[in-house]
Structures are given as C-alpha cells and as structure tokens.
Amino acid sequence: MTSVEERLQRLEDIHEITNLFMAYRRTLDERDFTAYxxxxxxxGEWAGNLGSFKGPAAIKQMLDxxxxxxxxxxxxxxxxxxANPDVHVDGDRATATSTWVFVxxxxxxRPQVSLMGHYTDVLARTPEGWRFVRRExxxxxxxxxxxxxx
Amino acid sequence: MPADIETLAARLQRLEDIEEIRALxxxxxxxxxxxDFAGYAxxxxxxxxxxxxxxxxxxxxxxxxxxxxxxxxxxxxxxAVSFHVISNPVIxxxxxxxxxxxxxxxxxxxxxxxxxxxxxxxxxxxxxxRENGRxxxxxxxxTRDMGFSPIEAATAAAAS
Numbered sequence: 001m002t003s004v005e006e007r008l009q010r011l012e013d014i015h016e017i018t019n020l021f022m023a024y025r026r027t028l029d030e031r032d033f034t035a036y037x038x039x040x041x042x043x044g045e046w047a048g049n050l051g052s053f054k055g056p057a058a059i060k061q062m063l064d065x066x067x068x069x070x071x072x073x074x075x076x077x078x079x080x081x082x083a084n085p086d087v088h089v090d091g092d093r094a095t096a097t098s099t100w101v102f103v104x105x106x107x108x109x110r111p112q113v114s115l116m117g118h119y120t121d122v123l124a125r126t127p128e129g130w131r132f133v134r135r136e137x138x139x140x141x142x143x144x145x146x147x148x149x150x
Numbered sequence: 151m152p153a154d155i156e157t158l159a160a161r162l163q164r165l166e167d168i169e170e171i172r173a174l175x176x177x178x179x180x181x182x183x184x185x186d187f188a189g190y191a192x193x194x195x196x197x198x199x200x201x202x203x204x205x206x207x208x209x210x211x212x213x214x215x216x217x218x219x220x221x222x223x224x225x226x227x228x229x230a231v232s233f234h235v236i237s238n239p240v241i242x243x244x245x246x247x248x249x250x251x252x253x254x255x256x257x258x259x260x261x262x263x264x265x266x267x268x269x270x271x272x273x274x275x276x277x278x279x280r281e282n283g284r285x286x287x288x289x290x291x292x293t294r295d296m297g298f299s300p301i302e303a304a305t306a307a308a309a310s
Contacts, residue, residue: 111296
C-alpha cells in the first residue's frame, strides 16, 4: 500500500523533472553552457548526433566547441519547444521521454521548424535535486542530421 | 516519521495550484482560437492588466472591449485559422500569488498552401492571483520574439 506522502512525492518529483527539462531548454537557448552542464549528474552522459560525452566538464566542452559550428546561430535567433513529457518515477530514479522542436528565425523574420527529435532520459535524485544520468537527444527529422542517421 | 497532515495538505495545494494555472493557459489559447473574447477577458482578475502589442487595458470589461475593437469580425475572418500552441511552462506559486512564463507559438494556414505554418512565436510573462478561490491573471505581458501577426498582414494587405 502506497502512503499518501509517497503518492504526493511522486507528483512533486514529476513536476521537478519537467522543470529540469525547462532549465535544459532555457540554458541551451541562452547559451549558458555552464548551467546546462550542471543539470547532469557528476557521471551523467549526453548522447546525440554530436557524439557521446560524460560528465559536466566534457558536456560543456562539447557545447563550447560545437556551438559555433553545429549551431552557428546567434542567441535569440532560435529556440527549443519541449512537449509531450512522459515521466516515470521509481524511488530515487526516473525515466522519461519528450519531444523537442528546434525553431529558427527565417530571413523574413518568421519562425520556422528546422529540426525535430526526441529525448530519452534516465534521471536520478541527487542532493542538488533531480539530474540527468543519461540524456539521448537524437534528431528524427530530417532523417540525417550532422551526418548521423536516426 | 510520517509528515503531518497540514504539511501534506500544503504540498498538495501547491501542485493543485500549479495544475490550475497550467490549465488556465490552455483555456486562454482556446478562447483566442475561438474568438471568444468574453471567455478570454474572464481569465483576468477584476483589476487584471493586459499589456499587448494591440493595446493595453485593465479589468475584464475593458479587455473584452479592446479585443472586440482590435480583433473584430473582419479581422476574425483574416485569422480564421488560428492555432495557439502553449509550451515550456515555468510556473511558481507562493500562497495566493503566482508567476508564470510560457512560450506561445502561433500556427495558421495560407490560402496557397494546405500545410500549417508557424508565423509568430513569443512569451507570456504573468503575475497571477487567487481571486474568490480561482486563479486569475493579475498582469499579462505578451512579447513576440519572432514573426508577424495576421492582423499586421491584413492591415498591410488593406493598405496596398
């Protein structure tokens, strides 16, 4: 029998994890790669079309190096829309999936969907709050992005 | 030791409040897409403030009048296909006060192309207040980050 407090805790955890997704999107859009990398656990891993990187320092370095080439877009000229969060909490661990839409500004100042993909996450409760243990961030449309097929 | 009932009730209340505010923004989008300006105005507190590109107004009656004037029947036809997508909500609650920041995206359809097209996107930045037991908008600031509105397109077409 699950206690009322455990049921409440589960809902609070889902809320904190969706807030983590919002912090991820915000730090990415604002190019705050230090804050972004700290959303990962000390041994947390990011995997996607750019490769696989483990730990906040390596993840920050990946973004510092790729932001100019892979993105090549100034802050304010793009944004991430995150939708369809599906979060499953099991004690101090959780798994989740969500959809991401990458929107960029066209020459005539119109927002345009540039890329779409999905996140597949493993999360852990840490003393600092919920953090990514592993986040896969592959692109689904187009099929081939940065030379990687998904 | 299990938490006492008052602590649990306060934690539950916070989640219920966040959920009600999230639903308020979904209703907000539905009202705009249906040109239901009375329903839209009703989302505001008695002295709730709207700060938008199309104008500013305080209180539901003035807000409804502003929308009827600026988004009236002719414009409603021009924006017949209107689809607001609400996403990326960040909602904070402190007692009877709250704040929210959400991303809005606006899709429509052009005569020459059946596919939906994104034409503008931006943020809503809100202060909220519990009024008579329901969450209402105390201050609603609309900013656009990209694109242009169908009103501007209709105005430009009429002028050309």
